[in-house]
Amino acid sequence: MTxxxxLVIAAPSSGQGKTTIATGLMAALRRTGLEVSGHKVGPDYIDPGYHALATGRPGRNLDPHLVGEERxxxxxxxxxxxxxxxxxEGVMGxxxxxxxxxxxxxxxxxxxxTSSPVVLVVDIAMASRxxxxxxxxxxxxxPSVEIAGVILNKAGSARHAAEAAGAIDLPVLGVIDRDTSFATPSRHLGLVPAAERDRAGADLDRLADRIAELVDLEQLLRIATSAPAIDVEPWDPAHQVSAPSERRPVVAMAGGRAFxxxxxxxxxxxxxxxxxxxxxxxxxxxxxxEDTAGIYLGGGFPEVHAHELTANTSLRADLxxxxxxxxxxxxxxxxxxxxAEQVDGHPMVGALPATAAMTERLTLRYPVAIAASDSLxxxxxEEVTGHEFHRTATAPEAGPTPAWLIDGVPSGFASATLHASYLHTHWVxxxxxxxxxxxxxxxxxxRAETLRHHGDTEATAGLLDFAVNVYAGPPPAWLDEALRGSLEDVGRYPDARPAAEAIGRRHGRSAAEVLxxxxxxEAFSLVARLRDWQCPVVVHPQFTEPHTALLQAGRRVLEVRCPADTGFALDPDAVPEQADLVVVGNPTNPTGVLHPAAALKELLRPGRLVVVDEAFMDAVAGESESLVEHAEPGLVVVRSLTKHWGIPGVRAGYLLADADVVAxxxxxxxPWSVSTAAVAAMVACADPSAATEAQRRTSEIGDRRRILEAGLRKLAITHIPSSTAFVLARVxxxxxxRLRDHGIAVRRADTFPGLDESWVRIAVRDETTTTRLLEALTADA
Known part of the structure; x- marks a missing residue:
């Protein structure tokens, strides 16, 4: 029992002064040193804003339709x-x-x-007895409703008030005279919210003074104290929901004067x-x-603040x-x-294919809505209760996948990641x-954390390694000699210019086009910070490091996925026209798919940067479809020495682009981010004498890949024909x-967007080692 x-402040009808008197009472009682809690019957949001101002606590709603009688x-x-x-505070009459x-x-x-006594507010402006x-x-x-007292509002004079009070059999707790200065301004949907009124606080102070003077607060408190104890447990959000993980992701909730x-x-x-x-x-x-992982946009008056919302182009783009x-x-x-795309002609976020405009008709309803589809x-x-209160309309009223069916009519827009409609619901x-x-x-x-997963974390001690796609073997003698020789220069700051010149000569580009x-x-991190990207796109499934770099730079990444039923082929038309940055792998990790150079060039647009990650291109026979020697405006090609030359610890890579982008x-x-050892490795691997070993390794990788793919075919395991040093298989x-239980590590693929746990990436290895994998797969089957 609590x-x-x-007490409840009610009235015979709307317009009697409930909000003004209830809010004034809350403020006046708070001034006496009491902790006051403000509540509103019904779905209304505006009155609780004034209650919060008066009490210093959140205003709360009590609505049986929205939350159920029992709550x-x-x-x-x-x-x-x-x-x-x-x-x-009550609602209507x-x-x-x-x-x-x-x-x-x-x-x-x-x-x-709630077993609460009622105090009735009565407007006597047009009546007396x-x-x-x-x-x-x-x-x-x-008779089940206890009306314990009356407050008379808008009395014309003391005689007028006495005449009315004399006809009432209940205690008259106060008489409020006519004072239009206390009226709250209104507009098309009722009162102007407290958050939009600069003078709301000052006006409330004056109102509290008048209420304290004209209402018998002691008698009113005696009525409140007469309410019986309540025999239910307080509602507790922790008993309604649970945290799916230990992390604390950020939900961005719109506020301010417009929301x-x-x-x-x-x-x-x-x-x-x-x-x-x-x-x-x-x-x-x-x-x-920062780190927004969810967005909640509630109600408000965007139509009133449309000009300011439109002017905030940066946030609209970010949203x-x-x-x-x-x-x-x-x-x-x-x-x-x-x-929507616009409200009354003012451009908005444009995430929904709809426009909105003010109408003559007020929509006010208290419906039961039926979910039109599975959605976010x-x-x-499913059925939910809700309310609508608006004087705008959207065209169309609903998207291809509506949010609700209300009286059989589709309404709103919904998807697996979005739910947008006019309907207000109370999640309690x-x-x-x-x-x-x-x-x-x-x-x-x-998922943001999952994107950071790398295969090297799976190749733990004691496991046969098919997870790390670095060439399995030591660096060639000449590269080993160059790396050891670089130690003689560690007493000086590194100078990357010799590497840029050597790489430029190898690819027929000027040193100014090489970084x-x-x-x-590092290349992906630099690209992520190069511009204030408004619509960066990463084509998936793809090596996730470019995606992660963009997230770390505070960018929102749009994923364009190559579907499995096309063999993960690239469709340039799937990339939206507004994309100002596109990142795509070629050949792609983890699929091993080699996209045609012509298809990649179709992505180029004025003002757009297209980044092609060719980290595995040197394992492709003849490096066919490479764009490394194509000096196209807006094209950036990224290369790495890590995989083919087996030197991941050296961190040696480079990019090629037009000189302005490189600058x-x-x-x-x-400064000096590229180490002396990395410079030595780049110079050595760019030398023409390295070509013979590069081709030998490529040929060897091809032979080993064919053995692996033949074994997978024999086991009837679906896999994607690969052009490089690994194979994507649906095991x-x-x-x-289970392969780990057999002592074998393969790269899990469900961390790549567009793939699930049925896929794994398998690095190519020598025939003996590959046979052990195939035997484990046979035993597992």
Whole structure:
């Protein structure tokens, strides 16, 4: 049992002054030193904003339609934890609820569910003694509702107030005279939110003064204290959801003057589900919060602030990129409008194929909605309760995959990563919506870590190594000699110019078009920071280091996936026109697919940089389809000596591009990042005398690959024909782990976007070693 002094502020109808008096009472009671908790019957977001201003605590909603009757009293106790008194502001008239529901979700309904006494606010501006009949009727209409007192509002004079009070059989707790200065300004959807009013705080101070002067607060508190103890447990978000992982991924939640509508419990549920909620202001913040893994865009008035939202082009671009990259996103009402292409002609984020405009018709409904499909939040045919309140409309009303069916009509837009509609839902009533969103956010954050996985972590001691795709064998004698000789120069700072000149000669390019790097990894990091990329694309399945570098640089990455049913072939048309950076491997790790040079050139556009990762090209016979000698504007080719020459510890790589791009990248490169040993390795491997050994290794790799592929065919194991030093095979779920039990390490492939745990990447090895792998696969089958 929980003792909580409480009362409901109600009225015979809307417009009687409930919000003004309830808010003033909250502020006045707080001034007496009490901790006051403010609550609102119904779905309204605006009044709780004023309650929060008055109490210094979050405003809370109590709505049986949205959360279910059984959760109303627990929610009251949750919101009022630590409070001395709770003040509950009603909605509409005391007995007015959902249309056709016989008072369901009315103020009287909530008063009954919470066993709360009611104080009636009555506007007497246009009546005197007749007010007595109104109060008498309200008191006797439903005996289960206890009306304990009356506050008279808008009295014209002391005589007028006395005439009305004399006709009332209940205690009159206060008389408020006519003072229009306390009226809250309104617009097309009701009151202007407190967060949008610069003078809201000052006006509230004046209102609290008047309420304290004109209302008997002591008698009002006696009524509140008369409320019986509540025999339910407080609602607890930790009992509704759970954290899917130990990490704390960031959910960016829109706030500020344009996005003022959201239930306090939404944030509490997300925090209980292991998320860190960070508020951002779409009017002023130029970027989403750092490490954003999920986005929540609630309600508000984007149509009022459309000009400012449009002007914030940087954030709009960041949001568009985040959605394109598959960041889990929930958008309700205002969020839907913000993600549209435009609102009343003002450009918005453009993530939804819809436009929005103000209309003459107000949409106000309290529906039961049916999920139209499986999506980020829903499963097909699930029912939820919600509310809509807007004077805008979108064209079209729904996407190809709608979010909801409301009265049989499709509404909103949905996908596996997005849920956007006009419908407001209260996640307390449907906690699985919060859980699914949190699960998706955790998965997104987890995936960022998964992208950092490398095969070298799998080739642990004692295992036969098919995971690391570095050439299995020592460096040739001449390379070993060059590396050892470089030790004589370690007393001086390294100079990468000889490497640039040697590489330029090898590929028929000028030294100004060559940038030696500390492996391909440094090249990707430099590219990620070269420009403020608005729509960077990584073609997957692909070596994940370029993707990771872009994430570390704070970029949102759009994935374009080559489907398995095409043999992971590249379709240049799948890359969106707005992409300003495209990264693609050739041949691609882990598929081994060699894309035609002509297809890669189709990706080139003015203003776009196309980065081709040729880290495994030197294992391709004749290096066919290489673009290394093509000096195309906007083309960057990245090479590495790590794999073919078996020197991963040296970190030797380079890129080739037009001189201006190279100069821009060099300006970002830390001084002396390329070691003396790496310079020596690049010079040695670029020498014409190295060509014979390079070709021998390529031929050997080809022979070994053919043996591996023949063995896989014999076992009827699906695999992708490869052109380089590894083969992607679909061995089945669980085989990766079972091979480890046989003492064999292969590279798990589910860390590559577009692949699942049934795939593994197998590095080519000599025939004897390969036979051991094939025998293990046979035994496992």
């Amino acid at each position: 003792a909580l002094p409480r 109303v009293a627990p929610l009251l106790l949750h919101g009022a934890r630590g409070a001395d008194v709770a003040v509950i 005391l007995f007015d609820g959902r249309i056709g529901g016989n008072g369901f979700a009315s103020t009287a309904h909530v008063a009954t569910l 007749s007010v007595g009949a109104v109060v008498h009727g309200m008191t006797t209409f439903d 003022t509508f959201r239930y306090a419990e939404t944030e509490e549920l997300l925090r209980a589900a292991g998320c860190d909620v960070v508020t951002f202001d779409p009017l002023t913040d130029t970027r989403l919060p 568009a990129a985040a959605l394109s990259a598959g960041t889990p996103t929930v958008a309700e009402c205002a969020g839907l409008l913000y993600l 939040l829903t499963r097909k045919d 009533g449907h906690p699985w919506l919060a859980q699914r969103f949190a699960d998706a956010v955790h998965a997104t954050a987890s 030696p790097t500390a492996g391909a990894a 821009g990248l060099r300006a970002l490169q830390p 089945g779920a669980g085989v990766h782990a």
